[in-house]
Amino acid sequence: MIRQAVLQYIHEENALDQLEQIIDNRSAVLIHGRQAYEAAAFLLPDVPRFLFEGHCTDQQVEALKQSCAPYDMILALGGGSVIDTAKQVAFQLQLPVIVIPTIVSNCAPWTPLSVMYDEQGQYIRFDTFPVVIEALLLDHRILAASPYDYFVAGLVDTLAKWYEARALSGSSAEDPVIETALRTAERCKDLILSTNVSETRFREYSADIQYLVETVIPLAGSIGGFGDAATRGAIGHAVHNALSPYRETHPFLHGSKVGYGLLVQEMLFGNDADYAELHQYLLLQKQPTSLTDFGLSLDIVEELALRTSTEELCRLLRPLVSADQLADAITRNEKTSVSMTS
Template sequence: MKVTTGPAQYVRKAGLLSEAGLFIKKLGKTAVLIGGNTSREIVEGNLRKSLSAQGITLTHSFWYGDESSISHINSLVEKLSSLSYDVLIAAGGGKAIDTVKAAAYRVNKPLVAIPTIAATCAAATPISILYSDEGEFIEISRDSKAPELVLVDSNIILHSPVRYLIAGIGDTLAKWFETKCSIKKVEPNVMNQTAIAIAGQLYQTLLQKGKAAVTSSETQRLTSEFEDIVDAVILVSGSVSGYGGDDCRTAAAHAIYSGLTIFPEVHQTYHGEIVAFGILAQLCMEGVADEKLKSVIRYYQEVGLPYTLKQMGINKLTDDQWKQLGNMTVTIEDMANMPFEVTPDMVISAVSQADRIGNELLLGK
């Protein structure tokens, strides 16, 4: 059995960026920073100072390329092949970090992740989600590595747009709903049973502290609830798939997310927001009572997650688009984790039902 449970080390602290060099120096004396343009602007000045204080040189800084796509990974690998350096540093959100994780795997270099938002668990997993250059989902890639070190500066996360944290809550909610579904297909063992236990605790943490964390982000006031949710989204969420592996990673909610990415309208909606809607559709697919679905939606209303197609930019789908969605979604490997066979018609029915019930609550019915 081979398991990668997550990063070798995770550190979270307000103002941590000014101390980053203390942790990175054990990995080498020269570093390359890769990430989003905004993220590099946020971290590079203080990071460079902290590295320099420890005798580390930040030799280059690159934009990762907007999408975690094969072409952008190839481009980074080509750039890196002509450079001399000891360690890669990834800064940004999930797509930036996933891109650098894939590049680090190819060039076989140590990796430090500095997430600047708490929107996904990308910094704590050994997989990369790949998209086309246009943002359509392609695959889950195992040609990726978990970072040796994850550095989370609470102040940076606190001052990022609140919508990212809300999306992170949506993505993390899926750990419970998908894991309790996918685990029905596998033989119980200590690893996947640990994963489902962690997922259950995550769910309770989100219910109990999610709203307070969102309020902390809105008011930019650092609280224990905020830091708990940051840890839940970035680290603990990743450990569910770390311990459970493919047994406990994803199911219909993520498959529906991937299917919806074929529509350009949703590309302005964040990963976790679409996944949150995918949870509702998955519950419909499982045949849960409408009242149970409504209780989940009421939590979405508390924290600000979308629960209708219109809220994600999709005003109307033609019959052909509905068929395209159904046909695409069932080909996503996440869907194979459902404990029953899913057909395109089941996807169409579930998405339609979730949207209908969501719109009823949106209208106050």
């Protein structure tokens, strides 16, 4: 199955100048984050709006469904949680949605799915649906001023597309659609690892930074759309999900936790060269590479390994990975990370 969600993709310096034309004569309602609205209010039309705070939960979706039902379309302004919530609401109400990201942190603005959490921020599932994103607007003025740490976490999350797709499907595939997804994932990885990034360069929003933004949002989003289960998350995202019950990890961004999970995955599979390259990149970008970096004790290794082994994404792998194998990989990563950073 191929799932692509976006009908119109606009990545321009003044992308939001086209918003009123896209809305036309329809009634629109805005779902937004607090900081997102502060960053983009000067570019937005005057429409009814609802503040989103917290996680993408069934409770949030149900409340917003009641509020958004009278309108013809939904505008989603913010990061992944806001956008995933708006997509879920739009699908359940059968309304079109226009997505306006204010950070570059993941591919949520492109994908036809929502990652669902409970009220405490613990991952519970992801839902896919044939929702149509009528337009995705990336405005240089907003993104160049967005938090740099989210951009870095988005790059790491995009690296996962290659490492996890390869774990599921190998380095190539006979199926041309899956092969397209694999080659796109590999190209994203190569571009990220070979491009020099800094906050100064990000603020300048030059062409090479724009290319990286495209890897994080449309290209990363397209990989799963083409590859489906063959290019889904694997151990990197399974570890992320397994870390979610630990409060110490809540201040860390999604991509940062996925990056740690990728180290565990590459250690597990014995990909020494890729492990070393990834580890070096994470250190360069000041990302966590060990449980200690999250403020967690090694006492949780067995529990974390068990949680990871029962994650649906982990169980997509063949042969199945056991909790003991994961515990061994987590432990070896701790030792190796210490030796490589000392």
